[in-house]
Amino acid sequence: MEFEEIQEIWDLQKKQSMYTVNERELHNLILTKKKQAGKLVNLTELMQIIVNTGAGAFIFQKNYFSLKGNFFLYLLAAWMLATAIYILVGRLRRIKRGKRFDESTRGSLEHAIADATHKVRISQLMRWNIITIALLIVLGMVEGGQSIWIIAGMVIFLGLAFYGSGFEHRCYVSRKRELLSLYAKLEQGQPASI
């Protein structure tokens, strides 16, 4: 078969419609999605900002009003608040960067890769952040004279959190790898001079 014949087969569709659209259902769907729009967007980032700010502020005020201030707990509160600010700045940068990409397939893929890179970086940083937080918590507990068993329990809990966060990080890495592979396919055959 020549390509022109394949083209003729394709053009057969012009003579008849494949589907009919149930416009009422479509309209209802759009109304539902309109209400939902934006609700789930950026939930992870917002949660991280809220949790870090809330926990940081709570630890600070608890420590401030206690009879004997704990240096490591002050450090922990400051660290958590700094983490929240870091995520907030990263989020604002990401939103600003999102406006830079065009609507083509390549632009859309580049946008998705930039978002995936951001998630990989944040999940990696948050993972290592658990170690810093764990260290400050343990030092704070030692300074506060907590029993060795409570400290050991806390270490095990934080160790599990560190291990679990590895799964999340690997998910983002794998998603980014998929996007890069798709991008490489799009770029395949690109002349070297361009």
Add this chain to the structure above:
Amino acid sequence: MTSIEQEQIFEAWLNQYKALIFKIVRAYAFTVADQDDLFQEIALQIWRSVPSFQRASSVMTWVYRVAINTAIKWVKKERKHQGAKEISPALCLQPENTRKVDERLDWLYQEIHKLDKIDRSLSLLLLDGLSYKEMSDIMGITESNVGVKISRIKKQLIAKSLKYTSYGI
């Protein structure tokens, strides 16, 4: 733009370009439920894209871009959630019962479906007669890159068609 204007533009686009959307839906999804799911997703994305359309490209190019990007993303998402999908009781998209089944067209869609996601999009644009310039605008790659890919796709489709005709179907 008011929401009424957005809806009016969306309806006009949908009416004018529904044949184009149907082809993308059929090329990317096999079952009726999947085709309906993808159609809903594309329709939603087109509706969302109305306010950001800036007339830098033609409406057709814009609709193609949105529909193809949505279909590519949908395939990725679909692979992850296979088996966990709910079947909606009321479908937005209903296959025409009066449609005559043309085996050659079914074969062509099957062959397009075997291509990777990027080549699948390009083959649709090629068969719909878009220029390299338009394809380049939609896909965001250079015209020379489009040329390389199109030449490969044409060769692939011709080779497959030879096998198909040799079976005497």
